[in-house]
Amino acid sequence: MATVKDFRNDVRPNWCPGCGDFAVQASIQRALAAMGKEPHEVAVISGIGCSGRISGYINTYGFHGVHGRALPAAQGVKLANRNLTVIAAGGDGDGFGIGLNHFMHAVRRNMDITYIVMDNQIYGLTKGQHSPTSAKGFTAKTTPEGNIENALVPSQIALAAGIGFLAQGFSSDVNQLVSLIQQAIEYRGFALINVFSPCVTYNKINTYDFFREHITNLDQVEGYDPTDRAQAMKTVIETNGLCTGLIYRDDSRVPYEDQIPGFQQTPIYQADLRLDPAVFDTFVKEFA
Amino acid sequence: MLEQLSWKVGGQQGEGVESTGETFAVALNRQGYYVYSFRHFSSRIKGGHSNDKVRVSLKQYRAITDHTDVLLAFDQESIDLNVKEVREGGIVIADEKFNPKAPDHVRLFVVPLTKIAEECGSAIMKNMVSLGASACVLGLPISIFAEVVEERFRRKGQKIVDQNMLAIQRGFEYVKELGGALPEFALKPADGTRRLFMMGNDAIALGAVAAGARVMPAYPITPASDVMESLIRKFPKVGGVVVQTEDEIAAINMAIGAAYGGARAMTATSGPGLSLMMEAIGLAGMTETPVVIVDTQRGGPSTGLPTKQEQSDLFAALFGTHGEIPKIVLNPATTEECFYIMGDAFNLAEKYQCPVIVMTDLQLSLSKQTTDPLDLGRVEIDRGYLASESDLVPTPQTEEFKRYKVTETGISPRVFPGTKGGIHKVTGVEHLESGRPNETSPNRKVQMEKRMRKLRGVELPGSVVRTGDADAEVVIVGLGSNIGAIAEAVERLRADGLKVGHAHVHAILPFPKGQLEAAIDGAKKVVVVENNATGQLRHLMAHFGVQHDGIDSLLKYDGQPFLPSEIYQHVKGMF
Ligand SMILES: Cc1ncc(C[n+]2csc(CCOP(=O)(O)OP(=O)(O)O)c2C)c(N)n1
Ligand code: SF4
Ligand SMILES: [Mg+2]
Numbered sequence: 001m002a003t004v005k006d007f008r009n010d011v012r013p014n015w016c017p018g019c020g021d022f023a024v025q026a027s028i029q030r031a032l033a034a035m036g037k038e039p040h041e042v043a044v045i046s047g048i049g050c051s052g053r054i055s056g057y058i059n060t061y062g063f064h065g066v067h068g069r070a071l072p073a074a075q076g077v078k079l080a081n082r083n084l085t086v087i088a089a090g091g092d093g094d095g096f097g098i099g100l101n102h103f104m105h106a107v108r109r110n111m112d113i114t115y116i117v118m119d120n121q122i123y124g125l126t127k128g129q130h131s132p133t134s135a136k137g138f139t140a141k142t143t144p145e146g147n148i149e150n151a152l153v154p155s156q157i158a159l160a161a162g163i164g165f166l167a168q169g170f171s172s173d174v175n176q177l178v179s180l181i182q183q184a185i186e187y188r189g190f191a192l193i194n195v196f197s198p199c200v201t202y203n204k205i206n207t208y209d210f211f212r213e214h215i216t217n218l219d220q221v222e223g224y225d226p227t228d229r230a231q232a233m234k235t236v237i238e239t240n241g242l243c244t245g246l247i248y249r250d251d252s253r254v255p256y257e258d259q260i261p262g263f264q265q266t267p268i269y270q271a272d273l274r275l276d277p278a279v280f281d282t283f284v285k286e287f288a
Numbered sequence: 289m290l291e292q293l294s295w296k297v298g299g300q301q302g303e304g305v306e307s308t309g310e311t312f313a314v315a316l317n318r319q320g321y322y323v324y325s326f327r328h329f330s331s332r333i334k335g336g337h338s339n340d341k342v343r344v345s346l347k348q349y350r351a352i353t354d355h356t357d358v359l360l361a362f363d364q365e366s367i368d369l370n371v372k373e374v375r376e377g378g379i380v381i382a383d384e385k386f387n388p389k390a391p392d393h394v395r396l397f398v399v400p401l402t403k404i405a406e407e408c409g410s411a412i413m414k415n416m417v418s419l420g421a422s423a424c425v426l427g428l429p430i431s432i433f434a435e436v437v438e439e440r441f442r443r444k445g446q447k448i449v450d451q452n453m454l455a456i457q458r459g460f461e462y463v464k465e466l467g468g469a470l471p472e473f474a475l476k477p478a479d480g481t482r483r484l485f486m487m488g489n490d491a492i493a494l495g496a497v498a499a500g501a502r503v504m505p506a507y508p509i510t511p512a513s514d515v516m517e518s519l520i521r522k523f524p525k526v527g528g529v530v531v532q533t534e535d536e537i538a539a540i541n542m543a544i545g546a547a548y549g550g551a552r553a554m555t556a557t558s559g560p561g562l563s564l565m566m567e568a569i570g571l572a573g574m575t576e577t578p579v580v581i582v583d584t585q586r587g588g589p590s591t592g593l594p595t596k597q598e599q600s601d602l603f604a605a606l607f608g609t610h611g612e613i614p615k616i617v618l619n620p621a622t623t624e625e626c627f628y629i630m631g632d633a634f635n636l637a638e639k640y641q642c643p644v645i646v647m648t649d650l651q652l653s654l655s656k657q658t659t660d661p662l663d664l665g666r667v668e669i670d671r672g673y674l675a676s677e678s679d680l681v682p683t684p685q686t687e688e689f690k691r692y693k694v695t696e697t698g699i700s701p702r703v704f705p706g707t708k709g710g711i712h713k714v715t716g717v718e719h720l721e722s723g724r725p726n727e728t729s730p731n732r733k734v735q736m737e738k739r740m741r742k743l744r745g746v747e748l749p750g751s752v753v754r755t756g757d758a759d760a761e762v763v764i765v766g767l768g769s770n771i772g773a774i775a776e777a778v779e780r781l782r783a784d785g786l787k788v789g790h791a792h793v794h795a796i797l798p799f800p801k802g803q804l805e806a807a808i809d810g811a812k813k814v815v816v817v818e819n820n821a822t823g824q825l826r827h828l829m830a831h832f833g834v835q836h837d838g839i840d841s842l843l844k845y846d847g848q849p850f851l852p853s854e855i856y857q858h859v860k861g862m863f
Contacts, residue, residue, distance in 0.1 A: 006684050011724060039685070043705040045545065048716075056713050056725060059685070061705035063548055064715035064725075065541060066571050072505070072538040076545025076553065079503050079529055081706050084549070105534040262524030269550025269704045271527060273500030273669050279525050280664045283494055287486040287659070 004033040009059040015050060020171030020197030020208075021118050025057050027174050028087065028116070031181035032060070037085060045074035047090030047099065049125045051118035051197070054089050068098030071106040071115065078111050081267040082257050085185060086112075092119040092133045096152055100132070106190055107161040112255040114184040114191045119154065120199035121206045128202035138205060153241035154194045159233050164253040165191035166232070168244045170211055171198060176219065180246065189253045196244070211242075218245030227251075289476040292345030295358045295422065298366030302334035305362070308415040309340025311440070312422065313656060315432045317485040320478030322348040322658045324772070326651065326849070329595050337365050346476060350622060350657060350772025354851045357473065358425055360418050362401075364388060379473065381421045381463070383414065397421065397468050404458045409451040416452045420459025427474030430456045484623075484659040488652040488769075491623040491659065492582055493518035495630030496554060498667045501580070502528035503553040505542035507535055507561060510594050511653045512584040515556040536561035540568040540581065547572075547579045548714060550704030552634050556582035559601050560591070562645075566608045569643050571716045573613025576692070576700070576739065578637035578672070580630070582646045584653040585768075587847050596847030597650045599768055600820035602828065605645045606797055612736070614743040616644040617797035621652065621771035623659040625794070631667040638672035640742045641699060647796075649819065651849045652769035675701040680709030688712040688722035694734055698741030743798050751800030753792045754807040757782065760789030762862050763811040765804070767793040767825060770817055770850050777855035786863055793825065799832040813838040813862050817855060821845040 007029040015021050032042060042060035046052040048067035055062035061084075065073045074088035095103055095117045106115070122140060123129040130140040130147050133154065138147040158166050165187040169177035177195065184191035196211045216239050218224045224245075225231055232248035257263060264271060295312065299305045309325060317323045321344045329338040341352050355375045361367045361382040367390050374380060374394045382388035383401040390396040399421050405413040416437070423430050433456050441448045463469070486494075493515050496504070502523070506516040520530045533539040539555045546553035557565065562583045572579045585601045587593025605617050616636050620629045629646060637644040679701050681689050691712040693700040700721075703710030713723030718735060720726045756763075756778050766774045774790050781788040791807035793800065808814045814836055816826040823841040830839075842858050844850055 002684070009688075038708075040683075040706060040708045040711055043549075053725075056715065059711065061711055062713045062715075062723075063545070063575075064713070064717065065544070065575075066567050066716055069537060069541040069568065072533065072541035073545035073548075075531070076503065076505065076542035076547070076551075077549040077705065078545075079531070079542075080546040080549025080551035080553070081704065084706050101534050102538055105538070109531075260524075260529050262527055263529060264527040266527075267550075267706070268502045268527065268546075269706070271502070273502070273552060275498050275500070275526065275664060275667075277664055280494075280498060282525075283497065283522055284484065284662060287484040287490060288482060 001036055002033055002038050004029050006039055007032050007059050009057065011057055013057050014053065016201045018200040019050065020120060020199070021051050021054065023171035023174050023177065024116060024118055024195055024197055025054055027177040027181055028058055030178045031185065034178065035182055035185060042085040042087065043077055044087045044089060045070050045077060046088070047094035049091035049094050049123070051089065051091040051124070052094060068094050069102065070094065071099060071102040074113050075106060075109065075111050078113050078257065079268065081269050083267050086114070088113055088115045090117060091124065092117060092121060093123045093131045096154055097132045104161045107158060107163045109256050110164060110190045110253060111257055112188050112190070114181070114193070116181070117154065117192065117194045118197035119194050120197050120203055122199045122203040124199045124202055140202070153236065155236040155241045155247060158192050159229065159236060159248060163192060163248065164189045164250045166248040167193045167246045169193055169195040170215060170244050171195060172208055172212065173244065176244065183246065187249065189255045214242045216243040218243055218247065289474050291476055292343065292349070293357045293426065293473070293475055294341060294343050294353045294355060295360070296339055296341040296356045296370060297360040297418070298337060298339035298370055299362030301329060301332060301336045301338040303362055304412065304415045305338050305340055308360070308418060309342055311415070311433065311436050312419055313342045314485055315436050316344050317658055318435065318482055319432055320480040320482070321345065323485060324350055324352065324658070325656045326352045327654060337369055339366065339370060344475065346478060348658065349776055350769070351776055351852050352849065354853045358422060360422060361388065379425055381418060381425070397463055397466055399459065399462050401459070404462065405455055408455040408458060413452055413455040416455035417459035420456035421463040421468070423456070424460045424463040424468050425470060425473050427469065427471070430460050484661065485656055486623055486659050487514070487654050487656045488620070488623050488626045488648050489514035489584065489654065490518060491626035492556070492630055492646070492648070493522065494662065495627040497522050497526060497528070498664055499631040499634045500552045500669050501554050501630070501634065502526065503543065503546035503551040504528070504555060505531040505533045505539040506555045506557065507533050507539050509558045509561050511586055511650045512556040512558050512582065515582060536564040537568065540565040540579070543579050544568060544572050544577050547577045548575070554580040554582065556584065558584050558586045559588040559604070562601060562604055563608070570609040570611050570613055572643040573609065573615060573739070574716045575714050576641040578641050580633045580637055580644050580646060582648070585647060585649040593847045597849045598819050598845065598847065599649050600824065601647065602796060602824040605647055606828070612740070614640060614642045614739055615797055616640065616642060616743070616795070618644065618646045618795050619767045619793060620646065620648060621768055621792060621794060623657055624662065626652070627662050628666060635668065635670045639670065641672065641702065642742065647768070649768045655769070673699050673701050675703040675710060680707070683709050685709060685711050688724065690721040691723050692719060692721045692735065692738070694721060694738050698738045746798045747800050747802055748795045748798065751793065751795040752803035752807050753794060754789060756789035757787045759787055760811050761787045762813045762815065762859055763789040763791050763808045764855065764859060765791045765793065765808070765814060765816045765825065767796070767818065770819065773850040773852045773855055774817055776852035777859060780852070780856050781859055784860070786860070788859065796825070796828060799828060801832045801834055804829060804834050808836055813840065815840050815842050815859060815862065817842045817850060819844050819849070
């Protein structure tokens, strides 16, 4: 059986020391090992950004596509090989800026994949512009006088879009994050884990201390019921999205791939692609 | 008796023009006639003039004619807009309801289409009355419609079938009494051979399933949507999936993900969607992911002429992506070729591990035409260089599988996620053989050259097909659906005793320089016929170094396909 070590490779991440993304990388590796996955059974599909590099730093199949399009690519991989554990990953800009459209529709479509966003409220790779999750008043290279746009709150958007599994983590709490990633992978359907993953270089506002101070950990909230959608919505509104833990989970959903008419259990990549002549004849008859 | 005839039905969009044309065309196709239909429509659902022109002949033509022999008009506008092309002494059949008027050069048959239909059961059957009227003029028995009517209305019960047949019969009889059974319009009987009748999009969908396509994410757009709509109906029988994505960017990235995952994946779009796909097409090139993109060209730029003919995406297909990648661009010309080319497209994509764009144009995509039997046996599936057991890395893997191994051909082994011993990285960043990102100059050169080597010096066989006189004085170069109009012009020019050749281009990338040079060798003049304003194919010939002193263009960019007569006249003037 594979151990955490088997999910490591010898690539040194080019992240800055202290970057929150290290904890996300380690948490994914620990979760996969704890679940008894083998490295070849997993594919990490990532976008572009500092965070997007993560697919290169985990010893599984890895696909690093174009900016904002990790989710469409991940859904394509899942369609080709429904047996694969597919993890999509990227930054807040990648997922909620350029890729927001895809996020909303991936939620709606509900394929069995896990989406991990490293939300640092900044564009890290391009060196410090504000992001869609930057707060109003936030100063960055592109908002020298303070952000005049409102922040988008991913947890609120996800719930509004009808997500079936929603969790948030924090890079300082690896144990919680590992557990959330495991639950998300086990969940049959589209799961989002939005991780507060501080950028120590360009975001001097949303620091580790900032999150320690402002986050409500739902694991410690007595009586919080993650199957109650209304309560979940109320919570992400009241905390303005600054909460961690399992926020919402609905186990009654049926994943997309289980509903495709005529879709086989054998993954497409292993199927015989030759067309049965009798079936071909029925297709052609329409035009005779 | 006539060996060929052009018939047209016109009316308001949503008034049954299309179904009238379709019923007429299918019925004649089943008699063994060759049929070529062309729809004139606009991008609105109800209202606005639309018409369907059907050419019927004993031998195959793949072009519409400039004239019309018989015009069926559901409103005065249809007469006003189309009567100019009705030939001297030609027929106009019109509904009495709108008190039709037509100029003197035609013979007008006023038929109470709506009234007869109402007497038969319902006003909507006026199309059927009009079909009966047409049959009378063309000397065809109404029994030719029996089968089609039965198929179309069976679900609604025998009574409806009978009412529709009665409507056809009444229309026939009414025109007969008016003296409309005119021997000079009678069609020579056909041989009764049953061939297929379909549009290019149908053939593309059939070809795709036959070729093993199983994942098709796409976003609706005219004139490409039929491809996804057709595959949605077929895929459940073969375990495939169509996803209607949120946009074309999602469509292409999902297709790339599926191809990376091991499926044969494709998408289909038109110009606006092709523009949105450009970044990802570069990703497919960089990551060496085989993916097939169908571009059914329409009038551009922007929304342009969304329901009209054009061939103006050539530059976009070849040069639209930033950076440099190997890529293949195929240009089918007929429905049969649309079918077989999908097999080629997937085989080439997987052989060279690069994106393949299959370009049609609106006329090819949407014009229903008589089609030869399609032979599934001719479709081969070759998935290219897949890693064998011995290529895989011992597990637990301490190093990555060399997905981008530098080889003499530039082609490296592929392995799909899920395979033990095949773990590697894929990235749009420049990378090492393992797929790990690496931006150093020496590695950049090695990997860039490896990718570009795959297609260096390659010319796909059959990229140019040369017909007509071997010692032609003028060679006409064309592509896509213009094949029919050019072929017909060549036939007439040769009948005039002129030496003319036709070089049709079926692939523009890798550019078939050698084949084109051979095709125009010896000709005094060359004319490149294309549906765009700037002469893109002609520019490509110059760009890729095709040498000839006498190359000229014949361009048409008004949204209409070429008529054989336009090409005939232009080329005649070149002698
Ligand atoms: C189409 C496109 N536009 C812009 C860029 C430049 N770009 C790269 S990463 C990025 C934003 C990164 O921010 P985020 O997604 O939050 O990731 P982070 O670096 O913060 O982890 C941008 C704008 C690009 N690569 N592609
Ligand atoms: S710039 Fe910020 S997000 Fe990027 S690696 Fe450094 S700390 Fe992390
Ligand atoms: Mg960010």
